[in-house]
Amino acid sequence: MEVTDVNNVKIYNLSCGKTFPDWLPDRKKRQLLKKEPSLKRRIELIQDFEMPQLCNTINLSSNGEYIFACGVYKPTMRCYDLNNLSMKFERCFDSEIIKCKPLSDDYTKLVFMFCDRYVEFHSQSGRYYRLRIPKFGRDLDYHPPNCDLFFVGDTSDIIRLNLEKGQFLNPYQGSSTSFNCCKVNPFHHLLVCGSTDGQVEAWDPRIRERVGSLDCALSALTVDPQGIPAIRSIAFKDGVNLAVGTETGLVLLYDLRANKPYYTKDHMYGLPIKSVVFHQEWVISMDSKVVKIWDRETGKPFTSVQSQYDLNDLCLVPETGMFFLACENQKIQSFFIPSMGPAPKWCSFLDSIVEELEEDQDDAIYDDYKFVTTKDLEEIGLNHLIGTNLLRSYMHGFFIDHRLYNKAKATSNPFAYERYKKKKIAEAMEAASGDRVKLQPKLPKVNQELAKKLYDLELSGDGSRKAKQTVALLKDERFKSLFENEDFQIEQDD
Incomplete structure (x- = not known):
């Protein structure tokens, strides 16, 4: 465990430290544990929480008991049972996974979108069905009331697949050339899609028509006039608050009742915003270099997390201070910030460990002084x-x-x-x-x-x-x- 202090906020990195190679026998591991004190003090929160080479996406199930991590090489999906803090199963594929979406509250129903236009549906026993979508996809989301699965990608159409009928429906005709991301609002089920033209289009699945659009490029150009920024990520806080991440490193906060953002945050790196998440009164935004946590109303920075590896995806455990980062490394990064919330119930022992570290910290302040x-x-x-x-x-x-x-x-x-x-x-x-x-x-x-x-x-x-x-x-x-x-x-x- 590594403890850093950024802006007077303690950040606990739970994934750092020495680990044992897979080929090392158990006897040798026990001998190293006796000799190396640093190996005894390490915290292995989830056993084998890593990928063969790197991790692309990471998701949490709706009931908060399972984590789905996808990476390469070979193309792999691993499911981790958080109650047992270990890997539950692993599945390998023929091509790289772009997106993974759980359709049920647990691990029993999953959908995978691949880079070769194929889409696979999996049950708890394995692959259930495989089909191919008309265009290359970039993102997907599920609309439970209508059982519609939406795909966006290298096309102006929003592809619809009805899982109840088992057939494609007429797509939504968007005004943009292509889309990068899509998100279904869990409160009023509005479908919002971010395009490469800097537009955010909203569709109502009940009437199957577009009900509005936001010109994010016009608001972003006033801050960074380097061209039309594409939309890379979208997140909802509630029924009206929307966060939009652009290709040029800007985060725009909108009220859906207004056509202009009420706050604009610049990451100052010029890198695409890959993920945006609302957490209580904060906004967590991530590019490939840094994760910034800042106040939603004032934009005041709360803290930030940097990694020596390029970041790919962010997964926040709701109502807690823990989040996971998928990066260009075998290990999946795990961070815990007590100031943001308590530890999850499946690792409640972290709270007592943090309290012990806070008590023992004063003894080590003057280690290098006489x-x-x-x-x-x-x-x-x-x-x-x-x-x-x-x-x-x-x-x-x-x-x-x-x-x-x-x-x-x-x-x-x-x-x-x-x-x-x-x-x-x-x-x-x-x-x-x-x-x-x-x-x-x-x-x-x-x-x-x-x-x-x-x-x-x-x-x-x-x-x-x-x-x-x-x-x-x-x-x-x-x-x-x-x-x-x-x-x-x-x-x-x-």
């Missing part, structure tokens, strides 16, 4: 740094960087290493001669403690001038009375 007092600073000649940014006041002293402290200490006392070296040599020689019989010197009756201290200093071999003068007291006749006459006895408690 605590010193004012006296210590005077000894190494750094007392003139008091009041600067190089010293951080704390209680009765200061915190100083280890590197600066060691450098100053070596400069102020250049012979410290030589004394340390002699001390270590003496300790090693004493340890080597530890089994020998030691002759205890005969101590005088007067001032025994002083005499013992002088004997120990003589045995230590300290060659300093002060030490030689001190040891000379034992042999100098002028100080003989110090160890014989009781009048010279040193009173320790006086």
Whole structure:
């Protein structure tokens, strides 16, 4: 787990850290767990949550219990059971998957759109039916009341396939040359399609007619006059609030009752907005480089998430602070932001882990610093740094960087290493001669403690001038009375 702080918001990356290779045997994995502490501390939220090479799309079922991830190579779809935090099944295909859409609340009914114009319907037992649509598709969505499946792509027609009758119906005739995305509003079931001409067209499936359109290109040109921007993504918050992502990196927020956006957000990267999601009072927009989370009313940035790999798709777990990112990497990125909401019920243990990390964080703030007092600073000649940014006041002293402290200490006392070296040599020689019989010197009756201290200093071999003068007291006749006459006895408690 990696913790980052962007705009004073804690972001927990749950997919970072070391992993075991697939070919590694279980015995070797257990041995590595004992040796590597970083492997013990890692969090594997969902087991085998990855693709063979990279992930293109990621979806969440309506009941919030299954995740569907599609990627290459080979073209693969993997279904993950969130209650068991593991992969439920895997299915491989002949061509690359462009879009995946669950038709039921769980994993029992799925539809896949491929890059070669084929569409496959799957049940829980496997592939149920396969057909081909008239044009190459780019997006699809399902309208449950009429059982209509809509396809948009490299054509001005919006293709309709009725799943109850099992046949194609007359398509909707759009005014644009082609469409990139489509979305059915879950509140009033209005079909909204984004075109390559910068137009958003709305269709009512009840009367099978176009009921309105928005000219997003005109609003986007006032901000970035680089050509007509195509519409790449669409999202609904409720029945009236609509978010539109453009090819030039703009996010336009609309009220369907007005023909102009009430707010325009620029990602400043000039990259297509691949996904837009509403979450409470925030908008989550994603391009291939960054995920930005910002306030829906004011546009004030809340936080952002960057990845070292190009991003392809975004999947948010509703009413929580967790989301998944499909990217150009084997691992599917998992992020948790406690400020956005609690952890999902299937991984509620994350809340307690985050609380423990918050409590233990203060202990690791000064790992690279050393605590010193004012006296210590005077000894190494750094007392003139008091009041600067190089010293951080704390209680009765200061915190100083280890590197600066060691450098100053070596400069102020250049012979410290030589004394340390002699001390270590003496300790090693004493340890080597530890089994020998030691002759205890005969101590005088007067001032025994002083005499013992002088004997120990003589045995230590300290060659300093002060030490030689001190040891000379034992042999100098002028100080003989110090160890014989009781009048010279040193009173320790006086």
